[in-house]
Amino acid sequence: MIRDRFARPLGSLRVSVTDRCNLRCRYCMPEAEYVWLPKSSLLTFEEIARLTGVFAGLGVTKVRLTGGEPLLRHELPALVSMLRAEPRLADLALTTNGVLLERFAAALNAAGLGRVTVSLDTLHPERMQEFARSGRHADVLAGIAAARGAGFERVKLNTVVVRGFNDDEIADLVAFGERHGAEVRFIEYMDVGGATRWSRDQVVSRAEILERLGARFGPITPVPDRDHPAAPAERFRLASGTTFGIIASVTAPFCASCDRSRLTADGTWFLCLYAAKGIDLRGPLRAGASDADLEALIRETWQGRADRGAEERLGVRERGVLYPIEALRADPRREMHTRGG
Numbered sequence: 088m089i090r091d092r093f094a095r096p097l098g099s100l101r102v103s104v105t106d107r108c109n110l111r112c113r114y115c116m117p118e119a120e121y122v123w124l125p126k127s128s129l130l131t132f133e134e135i136a137r138l139t140g141v142f143a144g145l146g147v148t149k150v151r152l153t154g155g156e157p158l159l160r161h162e163l164p165a166l167v168s169m170l171r172a173e174p175r176l177a178d179l180a181l182t183t184n185g186v187l188l189e190r191f192a193a194a195l196n197a198a199g200l201g202r203v204t205v206s207l208d209t210l211h212p213e214r215m216q217e218f219a220r221s222g223r224h225a226d227v228l229a230g231i232a233a234a235r236g237a238g239f240e241r242v243k244l245n246t247v248v249v250r251g252f253n254d255d256e257i258a259d260l261v262a263f264g265e266r267h268g269a270e271v272r273f274i275e276y277m278d279v280g281g282a283t284r285w286s287r288d289q290v291v292s293r294a295e296i297l298e299r300l301g302a303r304f305g306p307i308t309p310v311p312d313r314d315h316p317a318a319p320a321e322r323f324r325l326a327s328g329t330t331f332g333i334i335a336s337v338t339a340p341f342c343a344s345c346d347r348s349r350l351t352a353d354g355t356w357f358l359c360l361y362a363a364k365g366i367d368l369r370g371p372l373r374a375g376a377s378d379a380d381l382e383a384l385i386r387e388t389w390q391g392r393a394d395r396g397a398e399e400r401l402g403v404r405e406r407g408v409l410y411p412i413e414a415l416r417a418d419p420r421r422e423m424h425t426r427g428g
């Protein structure tokens with residue numbers, strides 16, 4: 088196990104398999120136009136599997152497949168099978184917007200995927216139309232049902248809470264999760280790259296979420312996650328036994344235990360969601376670097392890691408959007424949908 092400057096292990100890798108998405112969620116892709124990564128620059132499944140093997144050799148045990156929308160990448164179950172063949176990976180998960188999940192749930196599970204997280208920001212189809220420019224709310228619900236039926240260890244629901252959009256649904260979403268056997272994670276609206284409409288007053292804080300749920304459901308008990316100490320979500324239990332999580336990146340960042348890094352679909356490795364620059368792994372990979380060369384590059388880079396992006400943002404007085412549109416267009420890897428959230 089290798090550790091960074093704050094003794095945080097290199098434990099978890101988020102692998103974006105595409106920067107494309109079939110939704111336009113306002114907290115991630117609110118603009119009309121985007122600069123996409125050239126298709127020719129995308130890593131092949133073999134390259135992703137090889138790099139993942141190198142990371143596993145350095146201690147990575149958790150891989151999460153992300154996007155954009157990962158189910159837009161053709162033959163994704165084939166990649167899952169390749170990654171599943173890596174014995175050092177204990178946890179293989181996927182984050183999806185659920186629109187295509189009904190079609191792929193069974194094949195992904197059969198290929199060896201363990202866990203699925205589905206983004207569900209509202210229970211109202213008309214709000215999804217307005218907020219994500221999509222009329223496919225019913226498909227997302229069908230995707231959640233299919234994932235439940237496909238036999239995944241766990242199905243979780245991610246909800247980005249935005250004041251004035253869905254903050255009045257917090258309790259209803261917990262109740263929905265309870266009925267559908269899926270644990271909801273409320274995510275504070277983050278000022279990451281791409282969130283060009285972000286403002287502090289739209290953020291519903293962890294404290295406010297707990298207050299509202301307490302008002303509806305009564306006493307709430309913290310649930311320490313001993314199995315996943317580096318997991319971003321803080322978990323809680325209601326008197327009914329139902330659990331939910333909160334990912335409080337804006338008001339209570341958790342950089343101190345962060346073991347996560349991100350690989351973009353074109354092979355750029357980011358040590359932090361807020362990092363200004365990443366490390367190109369595709370170049371050396373395609374230039375014939377050996378696994379030992381790649382291992383040395385990754386080891387040295389991680390051991391020099393001192394990123395604590397969300398904590399640093401907490402200290403910014405006039406906190407506004409991270410990058411203006413021009414800066415995002417100048418380098419699309421600054422976009423959250425390219426880094427995989």
Ligand code: SF4
Pocket residue numbers: 340341342345346347358359360361394395396397398
């Ligand atoms: S902001 Fe960066 S260091 Fe902090 S938790 Fe997120 S990825 Fe980790």
